[in-house]
Amino acid sequence: MIGLSLGFALVVALAQRAPAETASCGQRADLVSQLQTRYLETRRAIALAENNAVLEIFASESGSWTILVTRANGQSCLIASGEAFEALAETLPAQDTAL
Helix, strand or coil: CHHHHHHHHHHHHHHHCCHHHHCEEECHHHHHHHHHHHHCCEEEEEEECHHHCEEEEEECCCCCEEEEEECCCCCEEEEEEECCCCCCCCCCCCCCCCC
8 A cells, every 4th residue: 555655656746847857748638639549548547636737547458558647737748658557446444533
């Protein structure tokens, strides 16, 4: 669980860096079209990240995946991609609510 949290924090941190350092950027509609046409990827998850950025995960049935971040200023960047995507439908264990 800690590894997953640290991994997500890294993704958000990368999304906040300068585009030329880490990612391919452009218009969201163009990037999504390329993901769908070239890689047959569709959106599988969406989340709100730091500074009101929208983080989207796209994946294909063959397992390729891409993370797209759209910042509040409208700039969209592809910040990570890989293979072996697997959707999980598991219930997380209950957490202690005591402070």
